[in-house]
Amino acid sequence: MDPVLLTDLYELTMLEAYFAERMSGEAVFELFVRKLPPERNFLVAAGLAEVVDYLTNLAFGDDDLAWMRASGRFSDSFVDALREFRFTGDVDAMPEGTPFFPNEPILRVSAALPQAQFIESRVLNLIHYETVVASKAVRCVLAAKGRLLVDFGMRRAHAAEAGLLSARASYLAGFDGTATVEAGRRYAIPLYGTMAHSYVQAHESEMAAFEAFARVHRESAFLLIDTYDTERAAHEVVELSRRLARDGIPITGVRIDSGDLGLLARRVRRILDAGGCQSVKIFASGNLDEHRVRELVDANAPIDGYGIGTRMNTSADAPFLDCAYKLTEYQGRPRRKRSQGKATLPGRKQVYRQRHDDGFTDFLTLASEKREGTPLLVPVMRGGRLIAPLPSLAQSREHARAQVASLPSRFRALEGGATQEVVVSDALHTLAAEFDACH
Amino acid sequence: MDPVLLTDLYELTMLEAYFAERMSGEAVFELFVRKLPPERNFLVAAGLAEVVDYLTNLAFGDDDLAWMRASGRFSDSFVDALREFRFTGDVDAMPEGTPFFPNEPILRVSAALPQAQFIESRVLNLIHYETVVASKAVRCVLAAKGRLLVDFGMRRAHAAEAGLLSARASYLAGFDGTATVEAGRRYAIPLYGTMAHSYVQAHESEMAAFEAFARVHRESAFLLIDTYDTERAAHEVVELSRRLARDGIPITGVRIDSGDLGLLARRVRRILDAGGCQSVKIFASGNLDEHRVRELVDANAPIDGYGIGTRMNTSADAPFLDCAYKLTEYQGRPRRKRSQGKATLPGRKQVYRQRHDDGFTDFLTLASEKREGTPLLVPVMRGGRLIAPLPSLAQSREHARAQVASLPSRFRALEGGATQEVVVSDALHTLAAEFDACH
Numbered sequence: 107m108d109p110v111l112l113t114d115l116y117e118l119t120m121l122e123a124y125f126a127e128r129m130s131g132e133a134v135f136e137l138f139v140r141k142l143p144p145e146r147n148f149l150v151a152a153g154l155a156e157v158v159d160y161l162t163n164l165a166f167g168d169d170d171l172a173w174m175r176a177s178g179r180f181s182d183s184f185v186d187a188l189r190e191f192r193f194t195g196d197v198d199a200m201p202e203g204t205p206f207f208p209n210e211p212i213l214r215v216s217a218a219l220p221q222a223q224f225i226e227s228r229v230l231n232l233i234h235y236e237t238v239v240a241s242k243a244v245r246c247v248l249a250a251k252g253r254l255l256v257d258f259g260m261r262r263a264h265a266a267e268a269g270l271l272s273a274r275a276s277y278l279a280g281f282d283g284t285a286t287v288e289a290g291r292r293y294a295i296p297l298y299g300t301m302a303h304s305y306v307q308a309h310e311s312e313m314a315a316f317e318a319f320a321r322v323h324r325e326s327a328f329l330l331i332d333t334y335d336t337e338r339a340a341h342e343v344v345e346l347s348r349r350l351a352r353d354g355i356p357i358t359g360v361r362i363d364s365g366d367l368g369l370l371a372r373r374v375r376r377i378l379d380a381g382g383c384q385s386v387k388i389f390a391s392g393n394l395d396e397h398r399v400r401e402l403v404d405a406n407a408p409i410d411g412y413g414i415g416t417r418m419n420t421s422a423d424a425p426f427l428d429c430a431y432k433l434t435e436y437q438g439r440p441r442r443k444r445s446q447g448k449a450t451l452p453g454r455k456q457v458y459r460q461r462h463d464d465g466f467t468d469f470l471t472l473a474s475e476k477r478e479g480t481p482l483l484v485p486v487m488r489g490g491r492l493i494a495p496l497p498s499l500a501q502s503r504e505h506a507r508a509q510v511a512s513l514p515s516r517f518r519a520l521e522g523g524a525t526q527e528v529v530v531s532d533a534l535h536t537l538a539a540e541f542d543a544c545h
Numbered sequence: 546m547d548p549v550l551l552t553d554l555y556e557l558t559m560l561e562a563y564f565a566e567r568m569s570g571e572a573v574f575e576l577f578v579r580k581l582p583p584e585r586n587f588l589v590a591a592g593l594a595e596v597v598d599y600l601t602n603l604a605f606g607d608d609d610l611a612w613m614r615a616s617g618r619f620s621d622s623f624v625d626a627l628r629e630f631r632f633t634g635d636v637d638a639m640p641e642g643t644p645f646f647p648n649e650p651i652l653r654v655s656a657a658l659p660q661a662q663f664i665e666s667r668v669l670n671l672i673h674y675e676t677v678v679a680s681k682a683v684r685c686v687l688a689a690k691g692r693l694l695v696d697f698g699m700r701r702a703h704a705a706e707a708g709l710l711s712a713r714a715s716y717l718a719g720f721d722g723t724a725t726v727e728a729g730r731r732y733a734i735p736l737y738g739t740m741a742h743s744y745v746q747a748h749e750s751e752m753a754a755f756e757a758f759a760r761v762h763r764e765s766a767f768l769l770i771d772t773y774d775t776e777r778a779a780h781e782v783v784e785l786s787r788r789l790a791r792d793g794i795p796i797t798g799v800r801i802d803s804g805d806l807g808l809l810a811r812r813v814r815r816i817l818d819a820g821g822c823q824s825v826k827i828f829a830s831g832n833l834d835e836h837r838v839r840e841l842v843d844a845n846a847p848i849d850g851y852g853i854g855t856r857m858n859t860s861a862d863a864p865f866l867d868c869a870y871k872l873t874e875y876q877g878r879p880r881r882k883r884s885q886g887k888a889t890l891p892g893r894k895q896v897y898r899q900r901h902d903d904g905f906t907d908f909l910t911l912a913s914e915k916r917e918g919t920p921l922l923v924p925v926m927r928g929g930r931l932i933a934p935l936p937s938l939a940q941s942r943e944h945a946r947a948q949v950a951s952l953p954s955r956f957r958a959l960e961g962g963a964t965q966e967v968v969v970s971d972a973l974h975t976l977a978a979e980f981d982a983c984h
Contacts, residue, residue, distance in 0.1 A: 115737065119758075127757050219747055230700040258553075262673050264674045264711075268706070268707055287550040290554070304662060304665075304871065305559045307875070307882060322558075322561055363887075364887050417865075433742070448831075
């Protein structure tokens with residue numbers, strides 16, 4: 107998934123210029139989000155594991171170099187030099203699952219300028235998407251109040267890797283599993299699945315479809331009951347359940363995918379309970395997001411779990427973040443841009459989170475400053491190598507859970523508009539003013 | 546990019562049931578969009594080339610089978626049978642670049658039930674995303690009225706494959722190129738690139754950065770002029786241009802990435818022209834979409850080209866389509882679902898487009914009916930093989946251009962709300978009524 111040429115052309119043209127100019131001093135770049143989408147009160151850092159993987163394996167292959175040579179865009183000496191190109195720099199980052207706010211760097215790279223520059227496009231591509239999804243998925247988790255949540259959205263995620271990474275990022279944010287098999291395999295995420303309408307339709311009758319499926323999948327059979335008439339199907343489930351009980355075959359649950367989910371779930375629950383199927387779970391899906399889940403949960407709908415797809419995997423209400431990866435220091439001297447509306451703060455930075463009775467305060471400081479509180483950027487790679495194994499996905503998931511639980515409740519509301527002051531240190535302000543005076 | 550296990554778990558569990566039940570009759574599935582997002586007047590079919598590639602190469606590898614066996618979810622006999630699993634069915638589809646409307650199948654698969662079912666998740670994943678992007682990008686093309694358009698969005702596309710496929714889909718829809726190197730390489734799309742702010746920042750002065758870059762990239766140098774002060778930088782470009790002219794080095798253009806793009810472009814154009822740099826192009830980027838481009842074009846801003854990123858690559862105003870892949874026939878008999886709000890029409894279908902003086906009418910018919918007009922679904926694969934090479938990307942791009950140009954002007958407006966009646970044939974209505982009478 108990581109072709110080295112999955113990058114913007116300008117990374118290569120800048121690289122060629124840096125090589126020609128022999129500019130290889132240490133550069134510090136920081137990745138941050140400029141502002142929150144209106145519907146978000148906080149974001150959840152994600153994607154670091156994939157970034158580490160990318161940086162660890164970064165190398166131009168023979169094919170890549172041959173293509174570059176044949177393109178006629180680059181000098182032979184530059185292409186030859188790329189053969190040895192590796193990432194040998196340092197990375198500090200917020201652990202995955204950490205809630206963060208605008209202007210706080212979540213990743214800081216210190217490396218030779220060509221290295222630190224070249225990785226920009228793919229590092230943003232990875233961190234941006236996983237953070238978008240984790241920040242959306244955590245809202246579903248807050249709304250679900252403990253109900254089972256499963257990622258159902260690979261089919262409308264934006265192509266292959268989004269299908270995989272949204273399973274990972276939503277699990278990190280507290281989902282219980284995914285329907286995407288390759289994600290389950292790759293990240294050891296629990297897999298869930300039911301059946302499609304086509305399975306029911308292909309059989310001569312709904313009952314025939316339910317029975318065949320349950321007999322093949324004796325360990326766990328979730329039956330989809332809304333293909334023709336949901337209540338009629340619930341009665342069929344009761345009848346089937348009695349027949350299968352003689353063979354010791356249970357029905358695990360039913361799924362409702364359309365209509366008034368709350369109303370149907372109530373009616374189905376009544377039919378199932380009256381028929382002795384109290385242990386049959388009800389699972390709901392279909393166009394869900396955190397708002398729909400909250401409505402259903404608040405109305406005490408008898409729904410045990412939710413499949414959430416498209417709107418989570420595409421983060422439909424906020425499909426992108428205004429994030430950037432910017433140079434803040436070169437050869438020990440601070441750098442910034444002053445572009446209108448996009449100015450950045452210079453210098454190598456740290457974020458300290460100080461907890462107090464009313465919640466917490468974040469301080470954006472120079473990395474060289476010391477403050478009370480927890481420094482959020484922690485060392486990850488030194489000299490191109492991991493300094494310690496990253497937390498497992500399960501550990502990061504627990505970190506996210508604990509961190510989100512400790513946020514003041516205004517952040518955990520689904521409505522946006524909760525603001526968190528990020529205090530910029532005097533030393534940072536002074537540095538910015540000094541830089542401007544000479545540029 | 547196509548792991549065979551990039552699918553939903555239920556595809557595998559249904560497959561196992563079909564194997565156990567020996568259900569392998571011919572099934573017909575159709576892929577269609579239920580309704581248009583409010584901001585779209587039509588959609589542009591895309592993704593067929595990747596689907597053909599997926600179907601042609603579909604096979605379970607030893608690793609996949611070993612994982613399935615180890616998972617404990619599937620019977621050994623089922624896993625063994627998958628070793629021979631291939632796609633050997635038929636595909637009919639709208640050619641890429643064809644404008645289409647709700648409820649019109651854009652892809653029809655006829656194959657043994659297990660095959661036609663299994664491919665659902667990945668086929669949707671590919672067609673959905675490329676169609677989302679092509680349908681957004683074509684709006685930018687309409688707004689740009691011939692100005693150069695370049696895809697700049699890989700970094701905020703939803704992970705790797707979205708970065709690649711959005712370059713492809715936007716080029717199909719009429720963009721002139723992309724910044725994403727791997728997409729240029731893979732799909733032979735023209736590549737464009739400039740420089741980043743960090744390049745300017747890393748140098749001791751903006752002028753030093755501009756000069757170094759232009760000397761290394763003598764064939765084409767686009768200079769980014771908004772890092773500190775855009776007008777000051779334009780004056781530097783004039784000065785540099787004179788100095789470099791002595792060495793026969795041209796400056797191709799400048800890029801403005803922030804601020805009031807129309808106002809700055811006018812001022813920069815004046816500075817450049819006054820300084821003898823009439824041939825230096827102005828390129829604009831930064832948070833653009835079709836609406837911003839239209840404003841700038843309508844205001845006659847002196848901008849020669851636009852870099853469009855995030856909002857196009859994520860189709861930010863409509864990041865997903867309500868699309869589905871549904872069984873419409875099994876063993877020669879029609880099938881439909883009647884789920885509330887999601888009912889489908891039964892039977893193997895065709896779409897005929899009849900052009901007339903006021904535009905055109907689309908007829909949704911049974912495949913067996915004959916009508917005046919152009920049948921939009923054309924044969925693509927038979928027996929698992931392409932019946933003829935697909936059009937090249939360039940040919941599909943020309944097809945899209947011609948088809949979009951021939952749409953009545955109300956569809957080509959950026960405002961949504963233009964409706965296209967899709968006439969459902971009497972035979973289809975009758976078939977649906979007959980089906981309902983017996984289910």
